[in-house]
Amino acid sequence: MRLPISVLLLSIWAILFTTSYAEEQEESKAGEPSFISTEDASHIISKSKHTNNWAVLVSTSRFWFNYRHMANVLSLYRTVKRLGIPDSQIILMLSDDVACNPRNAFPGTVFNNMDQAIDLYGESVEVDYRGYEVTVENFIRLLTDRWDPDHPRSKRLLTDQNSNIFIYLTGHGGNEFLKFQDAEEIGSYDIADAFEQMYEKKRYNEIFFMIDTCQANTMYERFYSPNILAVGSSRLDESSYSHHSDMDIGVAVIDRFTYFTLDYLEKIDKDSQETIDKLFDVYTFENVHSNPGIRTDLFHRNVSEVLLTDFFGNVQNVVVNDGDEDLLYISNHDKTGELLKFYDEEPEEQISEGIVNSTNIKTSYQIDFGVENEESSDQIIQVSPTLAKRLGLGTGLVVIGLWFVST
């Protein structure tokens, strides 16, 4: 009599265990597309210490025939925006208004390719510094954040020691200078000193400096502050070239170096795990028609371990938990350790059907990680909540069974 009861109870437990496991599997399947795995997340967090991304995009030349410099910078603006840096964290300095130039056969547009597929000026473009506001002084002030008290916050580079900054410059340059507005120029020492000041003021975690101009590589040779990765389009005494002209607009629309940079970046998305050395692989003489330069000696990481999204993207799909308590676990479970349900079975299917083509929409599914994986953790045994639940249930049943047996 007692034996069958205990057998019965054990079988109930076994059934419960298997069903709950199956449920878990289903859940993790449904939530999969939106999230990178725990291992990847921890990988990213441990390698790059940044928590926010900024971009400073500058075209420095005026005049209609420099259309391509505006197209260059607007192309990168579009790209960093696409990869997740919000407008509030992009400083766009656009030195001339080619879109509204009377010579523009397509008023209000800027194209970077003769196929005219993408109007870079069409969607919402937030230009922070335009026309004659693009000056050496404003650029240096922006980097070092030395402004009047009433300078608008939207026009400031509000970075901290956790910021990764992508800085892109394009225009006409020479040996250790870059021309601004046909009137003045910035020297390589000026930028190097501004970066040092940024470092001293803890205004960045890492900088990725990219410059597309003649003799561009001379511009980063004076840098001396740590954690700066720099690339340029051509070396000393070398010109940088435009890629092609649009015969309807009547001007060159993009420079070679920027063209191949974009050509590569178009292939990656927000969740890309591509490393930056893959981008550097496209900087060949055959592509760029000049000798692009890469400076890595100031950078503490190996470029083969640096993700492109460390600079071009934004860290928004990663949840970091540094607290003593597992806040995520607490927020997802009730006091008894039961998983809180945020959804029903049926609407979930609708959602997953509705978002077939989009992996970017945030859902309120159970989040897959939230476990202390770090070595510094003071937990002795590492168990997942599911396993803990099962073990708890099993242990309870065994105790009850033993009680029955003992009576």
Add this chain to the structure above:
Amino acid sequence: MALAETISRKIHKLGLIPKLIKLLPIVSLLLAISSVSWLLILPLEGNYRRTYISENALMPSQATSFFRESEWNIVRGYREEVGKLEAESIEVRNQVIESWLHEIGLITAYHENTLYSIMHAPRGDDTEAMVLAVPWITSDDEYNEGAIALAVALSRYFTRLSIWSKNIIVVFVEDNKVPLRKWVEAYHTSLEETAGSIEAAIVMEYGKNGDYFDYYELNYEGLNGQLPNLDLLNTLNLIGYHEGLHCVIQGTPSTELIKNTYFTRLRTLVRGIIALTLTGIKPKGQGCEAFSGWQIQAFTLKAKGTTGPHDITQFGRLVDSTFRSVNNLLEKFHQSFFFYLMLSTKNFVSIGTYLPSAVLMAVSFTFSSLGTILISGIPLNSFITESSKLLIIFVSIEGICLILALALPLIKIDLSIGLVVISFLPLLLKNYVKKLNKTISFGLIALSLFFISLLIVALLIVHFSLALLLGLFCLPLTFIAQPPKPQIKTLINLLISNPFFIIAIFGQDVFVGLVTSWHDMQCWTWFVVILGWYSAWLGVAIASLMGDFTVEVDKVKKDQ
């Protein structure tokens, strides 16, 4: 110090100074020869440069021109109607053209018999303009049927583009010399309908060539030695090259379109110098010179041949694409060169390279002048004591020339032969008038030669061609006094350096063109000729025909 002293003593010991003085006439001649040789070596490989676009903003041939087959029928239609106007008066022609321009939606206005239309660039700032000028008669006296039709068709086409930052003015003018010049002057002074500062102008000639032409000819010489900015010519030629068109300059025959040898380059160079000197003087104008003096870069474009393979819309595309390049400009033409000599459409020499030629010529005259004084054997003091008398004579000569300079333009008849005869009047008077003393004789020749030298120096930068030709024509004057020649040789030298004699050689109409050029075209070559060249010539002529040189010869003999 010691070295200088040693050299000085050595020079005295060897008697180098008298020897050098005796050599002066030969040195002078050598300098003149080297001046010409300098020009001769310019067309050699390595002395000239290839043309290039200096101004980044121009971007020639970087935009598609849509003036193509679709516009051809429109050109044909207009041409047929223009053909019917050939027998009509200018008023009737203008009325018809004006009605077409109004249909297109353009503003029109008149200056005398010149009709012009203005297209205000819809999105431009309305401060600058480009001009397309079309004469009813070409410089070859042909009815300019094709160009008039093209100009109307282009006006229509221009209004349909949304790329203009500069206004476009189209001028229909009776003749491309004086009436066009008058219009340009009126545009900058009195006209009510204007469209801002003119950056560039194209004068278009396409006679009765029909639908097809073989190649185009480019004229670019301006008045008073002015040339359009080389960037503009290069822009046109690059556009022409991309259209597959051949271009000729300086009357290169059609059989030598692509020939580029030393001799073709030399021919182009020499013809260019002569053409630039005669611009504004020749009775027929090219058109582009009408825009000189107002900081307008201009050239004349002529269609040549009737067999093809190029069609009339291609000629229109030359204008369209050039305008589009000029439209891209943000500043006035300021890059590239304003002073140059073309050797071919793709080769040129710039001012720094050709200038030494005229400098050598000027130095040659200075040495000649110096030689005349030093070889005469007359003490230098006596020249100083006679200097006031010398100056009075020279100023009197200038006074006579000034009267001639102002009076001759009023007569407007070819008087060149008569003036040559009058020039030699001193020859008849010499037996009746007291001879000039030897100091005055030598002094006047030296002063005249030095005056020519100064004239060349003053002119050589602004009007190299005139300065050089002036030097060449005056060269016989340097042979007269050192040592004095038999009278017949002197007379020959005087004759071949007489300005009116040379003008007579250049052609019948040149004299009238020259004397009226200041009034009609503001070309100051006439004043250079009469106040510079002729006055110096008179100085030498009076001295050599009425002067006394005999004593000097005796003295040289005594010395020996």
